[in-house]
Amino acid sequence: MDSDTILRGRGVSKQFRGLRALSDIEFDIPRGSICGLIGPNGAGKSTLFNLITGYYPLTSGTIEFNGARIDGLATTRISRIGIGRAFQIAKPFPDMTVYENVRVGALFGREGQRDVKEVVEQAMNLMGLSHLAQRKASSLTVGSLRKLEVARAVATRPELLLADEPCAGLNGTETAEMIECLRRVRDQGTTVWLVEHDMRAVMSISERVFVIDAGTKIAEGAPDVIVNDPRVIAAYLGAEPVA
């Protein structure tokens, strides 16, 4: 069981001055899975990802990656041990080409031997970006920017990819495409944890879904269980109909 859990959180809490942003969040992410993280705006989803990647320190609790504590490590270090992150607001390097952007990921990221050129090409292929390789990132559409954001994270060769709303701002076709891409990332052996607003997208792809609201976890389980959970329905009351 233990070696099947890639990321484990226990009592993860974050307090900003007076505001309790997250309290006592527990999670176990199975290796090789795609998991979902949902919750209303401001529930603390991005904050949780920021804690995992060492962007802020935890107020209390522990996070383990592959059985070793990672809370308290520097952001750079976390990337090096194999946790990648695609941001909610796509942040490609604007003055670099698509190729160069992905290359930064391949040159850095997880420690270990690799053929940089091959990693870059694989990541671009995977996300369907090869035909845009020599484009400046600043000339891309929102859809391509999102793909680039994920491609660059994939190029860091993470064991675990935290994808923060990769479908935000995409239309139906693009969303389906992105979901397909994430599935391919998983099939390559990378565990994916996904924050997403589009319930249909999350439910279609995730094996396990975590729901947080106002900083606490209110539900966890398989997608079909989650959609029928009364607490989740209450939290989302008035939101778009589920599934």
Place this chain on the structure above:
Amino acid sequence: MRPLSLKPLLALVVGVAAVAVFTGLPAILPPFYIRVLQVFFFSAGLALSWGLLGGFAGYWSFGHTAFIGIGGFTAALVSSHLLGGGGTGWGMVVTVGAGGLVAALFALVLAYPLLRLRGIYFAIAMLGVGEVFSELSSSIDWIGGGLGLTLPAGTDLDIAPEVFYYYVFLVLMVAILLISAATKLSRFGYGLMSIREDEDTARMLGVPTERYKIQAFVLSAFLVGTLGAVYAYSLGYFSTPSLFRVDFSLNMIVHNMIGGIGTIAGPVIGAAIMVFLTNVVLGSFLSVHLLLTGALVVLIVLLAPTGLLGLAARLWQRDPPEEEPTSPTRERERRLTNEPAE
């Protein structure tokens, strides 16, 4: 990815041809033009060194002249205190090397606190560093920048001084050019450029941002210190205002901006244009020198904010947006005015 382009080959051919021409030139040029070219090599070397930090990593120093001063003063102090006034021939290698190393050492000490500052704050703090070192060099008697210091001739070979320093600066510029090109293509260079583009994201991708910034700063200071030491030699006698010159700091930035920030050829092109303009074309209009330099700076920022290389690139290959363009400039603006990092 792309087929092996002709660009590196072309650069190599142009580079070798240029070095060959510059090596032969002193034989036929009058001394005035030899001196102008010497200033060009010096300025291009400075601009390239500044670019390692300012161009690649995006940390614009407004006070790099501090390292010119540190390099020059170190060379002179080593000469007078340790070499008994010597420092010719191999002695010059020692004093100049010491100048570069001491500049690098100061940079190492300054790096940790200063590189936590970003954008405008770093720029102004460096301006302050330049002022502080300048003032200390003239106020502390032991250093003696108020009265001035002397250095011996760099060589006892039978060669005119301007020709000697012409070659020394040529060699240094070529060396710095190669260092810059190697840096730009390396992992280190990619790391620096990702810091320039977005430091937080770079960190998230595993770039060791702190270490890289410090390394770039120290390398840049070492090269500027070395150039400063040679420059002090070429002056023979110098005092604080001859090395700690705000216009040196400014020129490093302006030359980069004119040519194209973050490029290799840009700083060299920028230095070539400005040195030619100010020394040859405007040489006889000294009273309006500032005015013309200032006006040129304004025109460049307004008309070619990405420098001449950027302008040329835009004219060569139109790169139309895929569809709706996003605006990276706004985003960058937000970052540059950011409060310093936590």
Place this chain on the structure above:
Amino acid sequence: MVALQTLIDGLILGGVFSLAAVGFSLIFGVLGIVNLTHGIFVVAGAYIALLLWSGLGLDPLVGIPVIMVVLFATGYVYQRTIIQWATERATVVASLLVTFGVALVMRNILQLIFSSDIRSISPSYSFVSFSLGDLRIDAVRVAGLTTSLVLLTVLTLFLSRTSFGRMIRATAQQPLAAGLSGINVPHVYGLTFALGAAFAGASGAVIGIVAPFSPATEAIWTLNAFVVVVLGGVGSPAGALLGGLLLGVINTMTAQYIGPSFTNATMFLVLVLMLLVRPQGLMGNAFGESR
């Protein structure tokens, strides 16, 4: 006794520093621009005061309204043209360079018109001084300090009580929202810049009677303003006052106890330390986390 005299001298000098920096602070806070032309406004104010005094016999302090009007107009035009073009086209660091370029041009023009000679203005009360026990206080300095405090108070009231002041603050905090609610943002930027220039010019008149000036001193006034803002915080007259007084005291204390040639070194040491320890300044940013 020497310490007290030094402290008082520092506070008086600091009052002038505050006035000289408040425009810079306002422009930095509202437009987010480090205006390296600032020192030119200060020195230009001093030269206009000199012209009014030598041409019409007008006392520099009486001439302040004229100076402010001239610089207000100049500042507005300058912002709506060159500065606006630069910020539209390039980055904020580029606007730093543009203002630097303009400063070089203007310094050169001032040198051509007025020569590089060091000047000063000496009205009739220049050589009067009061004594309080062992303390000696010059009349000009008191006049300068009073003028500075009055003008800073006027600006504070203007920013907090008038609708135009509220407009400036709204624009500084949320330029987008301000634009959407009908504020003409470019116009407000222009007027804010003009206001900053006008106060810099006014300080020039005060500086004219208390200190020597030449075209080259513009650089010092720009740097001083920057240090004052870093010390006191961005955007508010109160921050400028606090930062200015501190800088004044640091200046006179350094000159007295370390040596007059170390004042700039100390000033920058304090600047760098302050940036590292409390980058938002002692009073914080008057316009909040707007940028």
